[in-house]
Amino acid sequence: MDLETEKISIAEYTEEAYLNYAMYVINDRALPFIGDGLKPVQRRIIHAMNTLRLSPDAKFSKSARTIGEVIGKFHPHGDSACYEAMVLMAQTFSYRYPLVDGQGNWGSPDDPKSYAAMRYTESKLTFYSRVLLEELHQGTVEWIPNFDGTIEEPVNLPARLPNVLLNGGMGIAVGMTTDIPPHNLNEIVDACIYILDHPKANLDDILEIVVGPDFPSGSEIVSSKKEIKEIYETGRGAIKARAVYKLERGEIVITALPYQVSGAKILEQIANQMKAKKLPMVVDVRDESDHEYPTRIVILLKSSRVDAESVMSHLFASTDLEKNHRVNLNTIGINGKPKILGLVALLKEWLSFRANTVTLRLEHRLDQILERIHILEGLLIAYLNLDSVIEIIRNEENPKPKLMADFKLSVEQAESILNLRLRQLGKLEEEKITQEQRSLEQEKTGIEKTLKGKNRLKTLIKKELKEDKQIHGGQRLSELVNREESKAFLERDLLLSEPVTVVLSEQGWVRSAKGHDVVASGLSYRTGDGFLQCEKCKTEQDAVFFDSVGRSYTAAIHGLPSARGQGEPLTGRFNPPVGANFKGFAAGDDDSKFLLSSDSGYGFVATLVDLKSKNKNGKAIMKVVANSLVNQPQRVISQEGDLIGAFSSQGRLLIFDLKELPLLGKGKGVKIMNIPRSNLDNREEIMSFVRVFSGEAHIVVVSGKRTLNLSPKDLAHFKSERARRGLKLPRGFQKVDNVMVQEPR
Numbered sequence: 173m174d175l176e177t178e179k180i181s182i183a184e185y186t187e188e189a190y191l192n193y194a195m196y197v198i199n200d201r202a203l204p205f206i207g208d209g210l211k212p213v214q215r216r217i218i219h220a221m222n223t224l225r226l227s228p229d230a231k232f233s234k235s236a237r238t239i240g241e242v243i244g245k246f247h248p249h250g251d252s253a254c255y256e257a258m259v260l261m262a263q264t265f266s267y268r269y270p271l272v273d274g275q276g277n278w279g280s281p282d283d284p285k286s287y288a289a290m291r292y293t294e295s296k297l298t299f300y301s302r303v304l305l306e307e308l309h310q311g312t313v314e315w316i317p318n319f320d321g322t323i324e325e326p327v328n329l330p331a332r333l334p335n336v337l338l339n340g341g342m343g344i345a346v347g348m349t350t351d352i353p354p355h356n357l358n359e360i361v362d363a364c365i366y367i368l369d370h371p372k373a374n375l376d377d378i379l380e381i382v383v384g385p386d387f388p389s390g391s392e393i394v395s396s397k398k399e400i401k402e403i404y405e406t407g408r409g410a411i412k413a414r415a416v417y418k419l420e421r422g423e424i425v426i427t428a429l430p431y432q433v434s435g436a437k438i439l440e441q442i443a444n445q446m447k448a449k450k451l452p453m454v455v456d457v458r459d460e461s462d463h464e465y466p467t468r469i470v471i472l473l474k475s476s477r478v479d480a481e482s483v484m485s486h487l488f489a490s491t492d493l494e495k496n497h498r499v500n501l502n503t504i505g506i507n508g509k510p511k512i513l514g515l516v517a518l519l520k521e522w523l524s525f526r527a528n529t530v531t532l533r534l535e536h537r538l539d540q541i542l543e544r545i546h547i548l549e550g551l552l553i554a555y556l557n558l559d560s561v562i563e564i565i566r567n568e569e570n571p572k573p574k575l576m577a578d579f580k581l582s583v584e585q586a587e588s589i590l591n592l593r594l595r596q597l598g599k600l601e602e603e604k605i606t607q608e609q610r611s612l613e614q615e616k617t618g619i620e621k622t623l624k625g626k627n628r629l630k631t632l633i634k635k636e637l638k639e640d641k642q643i644h645g646g647q648r649l650s651e652l653v654n655r656e657e658s659k660a661f662l663e664r665d666l667l668l669s670e671p672v673t674v675v676l677s678e679q680g681w682v683r684s685a686k687g688h689d690v691v692a693s694g695l696s697y698r699t700g701d702g703f704l705q706c707e708k709c710k711t712e713q714d715a716v717f718f719d720s721v722g723r724s725y726t727a728a729i730h731g732l733p734s735a736r737g738q739g740e741p742l743t744g745r746f747n748p749p750v751g752a753n754f755k756g757f758a759a760g761d762d763d764s765k766f767l768l769s770s771d772s773g774y775g776f777v778a779t780l781v782d783l784k785s786k787n788k789n790g791k792a793i794m795k796v797v798a799n800s801l802v803n804q805p806q807r808v809i810s811q812e813g814d815l816i817g818a819f820s821s822q823g824r825l826l827i828f829d830l831k832e833l834p835l836l837g838k839g840k841g842v843k844i845m846n847i848p849r850s851n852l853d854n855r856e857e858i859m860s861f862v863r864v865f866s867g868e869a870h871i872v873v874v875s876g877k878r879t880l881n882l883s884p885k886d887l888a889h890f891k892s893e894r895a896r897r898g899l900k901l902p903r904g905f906q907k908v909d910n911v912m913v914q915e916p917r
Contacts, residue, residue: 193346194345194346194347197345197346198345198346198348198504198510199504199508199510200212201213201343201345202343202344202345202349202350203343203345203348203350203502203503203504203510204336204341204343204350204352204503204504205328205336205503205504206336206503206504206505206506206518206521206522206525207328207329207330207331207336207506207522207525207529208304208328208329208330208331208335208336209331209334209335209336209337209338209339209340209341209352209503210304210328210329210335211257211341211343212247213242213247213249213253213254213257214257214261214271215326215328215329216242216246216247216325217238217242217247217254217257217258217261217272218261218271218297218301218304218305218329219246219305219308219325219326219329220238220241220242220245220246221238221272221295221296221297222297222305222308223241224237224238224241226238226295226296226297227296227297228273228296228297228298228299228301228302230296231296232273232275232294232295232296233294233295233296234290234291234293234294235255235258235274235290235291235293235294235295236290236291238258238295239251239254239255239258239290242254242258245318245322245323245325246318246319246325248319251290255290256285258272258290258295259274259278259279259287260284262274262278262295263278263279263284264388265280265281265284265388265389265466266284266388266432267339267354267388268338268339268340268354268355268356268357268386268387268388268649269298269300269335269338269339269354269357269644270298270300271297271298271300271301271304271339272295272296272297272298272301273295273296273297273298274293274294274295275293275294275295276288276292276293276294277292277293278293281389281429281434281435281466281467282434282435282436283434283436284432284434299643299644300644303331303332303333303335303640303644304329304330304331304332304335305329306330306332307330307332307529307533308326308329308330310330310532310533310536310537311532311533311535311536311537311539312330312529312532312533312536313326313327313328313329313330313529313532314326314327314328315327330529330533331526331529332526332636332637332640333357333360333361333637333640333644334360334364334518334519334522336352336503336518336522337352337354337355337360337518337519337522338354338355338357338360339354340352340353340354340355340385345510348502348510349500349502350500350501350502350503351497351498351499351500351502352499352500352501352502352503353385353387353411353431353497353499354385354386354387354388354431355382355385355386356382356383356386356646356648356649357641357644357645357646358641358645358646358647358648359381359382359383359386359648360382360519361637361638361640361641361645362381362641363378363381363382363519364519364522364523364637365634365637365638366378366381367516367519367520367523368523368630368633368634369634373516374516375401375404375405375514375515375516376401378404378515378516378519379397379400379401379404382404382515383648383652384400384411384650384652385411385497385499385650386648386649386650387413387430387431387497387649387650388431388649389428389429389430389431389432389433389467389649389650390416390427390428390649390650391413391414391415391416391428391429391430391431391650392413392414392415392416392428392650392651392652392653392655393411393412393413393414393650393651393652393653394412394413394414394494394653394654394655395410395411395412395652396654397652399411399412400652403499404514404515404516405514405515406512406514407499407500407501407502407512407513407514407515407518408499408500408501408512409498409499410496410497410498410499411496411497411499412494412495412496412497413430413431413494413495413496413497413650414430414488414493414494414495414655414658415428415429415430415433415438415488415493415494416428417484419480422473422476423470423471423472423473424470424471424473424480424483424484425468425469425470425471426438426467426468426469426470426471426493427465427467427468428467429467429469429492429493430492430493430494430495430497431495431497433492433493433495435459435461435467435469436459437492438469438491438492438493439457439459439469441490441491441492442454442457442471442487442491443457445490445491450490450661451483451486452474453473453474453478453483454471454472454473454474454483455472455473455474456471456472457469457470457471457472458470458472471483471487482661485656485658485659485660486658486659486660486661488658489658489659489660490660494658500512501513501514501515501518503518505521506521506524506525506528523633526633527629527630527633530629530632530633530636531623531629534619534622534623535623537615537619538616538619538620538623541612541615541616541619542616543584544608544612545609545612545613545616546582546584546585547584547585547588548605548608548609548612549585549609550581550582550584550585550586550588550589551585551588551589551592551605552602552605552606552609553579553581553585554579554589554592555597555601555602555605557579558597560578561575561579561589564578565590571590572586572587572590575589575590669710669711669712670686670710670711671686671687671688671708671709671710672684672685672686672687672688672708672709672710672711672729673685673686673687673688673690673692673706673707673708673709673735674706674707674709674715674729674732674757674759675690675692675695675703675705675706675735675739676704676705676706676717676754676756676757677697677698677701677702677703677704677739678701678702678703678704679698679700679701679741679753680741680742680743680753680754681697681698681701681738681739681740681741681742682715682717682727682732682733682739682740682741682742682757683695683732683733683734683735683737683738683739683740684729684732684733684734684735685734685735686735688708690706690735692706695735696738697738698738704756704804705756705757705804707757707758707759707760707807709729709759709760710729711729711730712729712730713729713759713760713761714726714727714728714729714759714780714784715727715729715732715757715758715759716757716758716759716780716783716784716785717742717746717754717756717757718754718755718756718757718758718768718793718794718802718805719748719749719752719753719754719755719790719802720752720753720754720755720801720802721748721749721752721796721801721802722770722792722793722794722795722796722802723748723749723752723789723790723791723792723793724783724784724785724790724791724793725742725745725746725748725785725788725790725791726783726784726785726786727742727745729759742754745788746788746789746790747788747789747790748790755801755802755803755804756802756803756804756805757805758780758783758805758807759780760780760807761780762779762780762781763779763780763781764779764780764807764808765777765778765779765780765807765808765811765835766778766780766783766805766806766807766808767805767806767807767808767816767830767833767862767864768793768794768802768803768805768841769794769802769803769806769841769844769859769862770794770796770797770800770801770802770803770840770841770859771800771801771802771803771858771859771860772796772797772799772800772847772852772858772859773818773843773844773845773846773847773852773858773859774797774840774841774842774843774844775803775833775841775842775844775862776833776834776835776836776839776841776842777808777811777830777833777834777835777836778793778835778836778837778838779835779837782837782838791838792838793838794838794839794840794841795838795839795840796840797840797852799852799853799854799855800852800858803859803860803861803862804862806862806863806864807864808830808864809864809866810866811830811831811835812830812831813830813866813867814829814830814864814865814866815827815828815829815830815864815865815866815867815887815891816828816829816830816833816844816862816863816864817861817862817863817864817865817871817887817890817911818844818845818859818861818862818898819859819860819861819862819863819873819908819911820845820847820857820858820859820860820898820908821857821858821859821860821907821908822851822856822857822906822907823875823900823901823905823906823907823908824845824897824898824899824900824901825890825898825899825900825901826844826845826890826892826896826897826898826899827887827890827891827892828891828892828893828894828896830864832893832894833894842894842895843894843895844859844862844894844895845859845895845896845897845898846895846896846897846898847859860908861908861910861911863911863913864913865913865915866915866916867884868884868915868916869884869913869914869915869916870882870883870884870913870914871887871911871912871913871914872911872912872913872914873901873905873908873910873911874908874909874910874911874912875904875905875906875907875908875909876907876909878904878905880901880902880905
C-alpha cells in the first residue's frame, strides 16, 4: 500500500522546531510571569504543597513526598532539578522572602548546593506564601489540564503582592535572560500605593520611595543614585554591592557579604594574595562565622599603623568583596509575551494584573452571593407555606415538580427545600435565614458599587496592600551608601621603601645597587663601556630616562636589575628611534624638579611627573634643533635660590639664576647660552655641560689631567644674565672634559 508523504526541507523543519523549542523555554521554563513572579516549576511546587495541605501551621512533611507530587502530577521533569528549585525558595540567603520553610540541611551561604538529599529534609509553606495562595480558589485564575489531562492546575497564582520584584529571580532562555534583584516589601508596596494615588507618577517620584534593591545578605549598595535611576529607567544595568566591615581591636571584621558570594571563596582569594605577597600588611585571615554570626570573617593586620581603609579598598577591587550584580527586568507580561520594563512600567503592569485579579474575585463572590440569595428566597417561601410543602412531600411520589409548579420555584430552590432537615423547620431557623439574607444583600450592594467605581476598587487594593505590608513587611537590609571608588594596590605600594643607587653606563646599560654608599665609578663595566650617571633613589620611585633626541622613557626602580651583574641594556625595555642613545636619567618623587637642556644652548625646568611615560616608544619632551643633542638632566633643589652654570666646548662659562628659566611640561625651552649658529651647525662649539648648584658650592672643571677649582668668589666673575655668550675660562681649560659640583655639607 502506498503511503502519502509530506516533503519539507531540513532548513524549514529545523527552523520551526528550534523556534518552538525557544518559545517553550521562554514562556514555560526560564522567565517569570509578572503577576506572581514565578517560573512554572516554582509555581507547581507551591501549588503541589498547597494541595498537600502543607500550610504554615501544618506539620513538616518529607521533601521527597512533595517532589513526588510535583513531578507525578504537574511537572514531568527530573527530580533533582525540581528539588533544587524548591531548595532555592527555602534558602534565606537566596530569597528575600522565602516561600518554603525548610527543616534540615538546606545549604549554606558558603556552598548553596551543599543541601541534604530530599529524603532527609522536611518542608512546608512559609507564612509569606499565603500572599500567592489565599485567593487561589476564588475564581481569580484560569485552570488548565495538567500534562496528562487527569487533573487541573492554575495558569498562574493570584499574588497579593508584586513577588516578581520582592524575591526577584534569574533565568537563561533562548536569546534572552532575566536578572531581577530582590527588593524591600515596604518600599515596593508604598510605591504601588503612590502610583494608585498618582497615576502619572514618574521615575523620580518612585525613586524617592524605592531606594534600590534589598539583598538578603545585607551588603551595602555603592552604586550612585544616577546609576540606579538609569537601571530602573531602562530595565538594564548593573548594581554594585559591597561587603560591610567594622574595626574591632585593630582587626577588620567583615559582617556581611555581597549577594550570592561565598565566604569560603573570599577566604581563598585573600589567602592566594597573601601567598603571592600581594598583601604584606595582612598577617592572617580566619572565618569565625557561626549560628549567632552567620557572616564573620576576621582579617588580622600586621600592626595598628596599617591603614585598614586602604587594605579594604584593595580587597574590594581585587576580590568578590565588591561585586556587580547584573539587572535585566525581563518578564512574561500579562499578554504572555516577554518584555523588558522599567520600574514604573513594571509596577503599573503588576497593578493592572492585581486590579484584574481583585475584579475576578469580587465577581466570583458576587455570583456566590446571588446564588445563595436565590436559595434563601426559596427557603423563605417554604417557611411561609410550611404545611403545604410538608403535605406535598408526604403525598407526592415525585414532589419536586409539584413544588416548582405550586410555588414557582427553580430547580435549585426545590432541591434545597427537599434537602432540609426536620430540625431546620423551626421558627428560629426562619429568623437566621432572614438575617443572612439581609447580610448578603448588604455585601452584594458593596461589591456592586466597588465593581462599578474605579476609585472604590483602588481603595480596596490599597487597603489590602497595606494589610499585607503590616503582616509581612520589615526594615531594609541593604543600605545605599556613598563610598569612594575601590582601588587595588599598585605593585610599588606593596614595596618596602629601601635606599638604592641607580647606575647608568655610557652605552645605556642600567642597574640598581642597594644603599646610597655605592661608588658607581668603581663598578665593573663591559669592555668599551664606562660610568655615565648615578642617582640616589628609593625602591618605590620611578626613573625617567632620556635619549639623545629628547624622548623620555619610564621604568619602576624596583624592577631594575641588580648591580651584582653589569645590568641590562635600556634598548631591551624601550624602543628609542634608530640612532638615538641614552644621555641620562632623572629619579625621585613625582614633584621633584629637573633642568632639561640641549647642547644647542636651550632648556627649561620640568616636574618629574610630567616627564613620565607608560609607552615603550617613549614620550617627546625636549625639542632639539638639527645637529644638537640632549644633555644630562640636572636635579633642581630650589628654583628660587639655585644657580645655573653653562659650559661651552670652547671653554666658556656663563652663570645666572635658575629662576630665569620657565617651568614647562615639554618643548624647546628658552636660550640658556648664546652659541653662534655657525659654530653649532658644524658642532665646533656646543653647550657641553650644564650644572645646577647653590651659591655656596665649589665647581671643579676637568680638562685632560688638569683641574680648576672655582670658589663661590671665583664664580661670581662669570655671573651674568641668561642667553649671554659667557666668559672664557683660564688658559689651559679651553676644552672641558667634565664638571663636578661640590656642595658644602
